[in-house]
Amino acid sequence: MNLKFNAEVAAAIGDKKPIVALESTVIAHGLPFPNNLETAFNLEKIVRENGATPATIAVFGGEFHVGLNENQIKQLADDKTIRKISRRDLPVAVARKLNCATTVATTAFIAFSAGIKIFATGGIGGVHRGFSADVSADLPELANTPITVVCSGAKIILDLPATREWLETHGICVLGFGCDELPAFYSRTSGLMVDERIESAQEVAEIERARDELNLKSAILLTVPVPAEFEIEAEELERILAESSKLADEKKIVGKEITSFLLAQMSERSAGKTLAANIALLENNAKVAAQIAVSCKAL
């Protein structure tokens, strides 16, 4: 597979330094402009401040880029023609030389091919509410890719109990970073349990090493709750989600559009509170991911 590294990532690989992969769908389709641009640069900065090298992943001209330049990040943030791609889209993206943002599924696929084993995002995809046949390709990718994904659980718009069951059935180890319950994206609780609570980056590094020694092919999902000051009350969340879902039904929005539609609607209906929470959890997850990448190298 032909991968294009930027100079910073190439140097980090050469020097065996810790690297954290970052996804690009959250930039192109998850957050509005200009918050997306600012957040993309901030996430990279946070990774660096915590001792690791950021590798934001995207596809340009059908080529897999691991570590982007400034112009590429700007293009992701404001070019409306950027396509959101999951695993099924990869052959088309390459053959047609498209410019694309990668989801958790495709970022994990490319990161692992590049030898990067830690990846930070906001919330993974999962089983959709009311339509249990809509299962994000993020889930099977995690079942088959031995990396660690740092996230705040699955996005609240999803059927969280069904998503939790899916993770269990497919052998994905779900850890809680200082929490017993699976975080629910904008909210710190879900009523669903993680498999194991851990308190430090080093513990994650040890569990990751054990997974590799056992030759298990599934990801470790390290879930980190949104910082408390940004948490949104469950009642308010359910209300704005119900309103947003109703509108999505009326407008017949389905498939890969549904996630960004609901996130944007919720931000509007909460006067930007969900957007602030989304950015806060992304930044916090980037920090934790960098700490784990550093701990893994220190083991």
Ligand code: PSU
């Ligand atoms: N995390 C966020 N915002 C996002 C996403 C993650 O904070 O928009 C993206 C990820 O790229 C994830 C995708 O892979 O949403 C899931 O989309 P779908 O439900 O269509 O599989």
Ligand code: MN
């Ligand atoms: Mn889907």
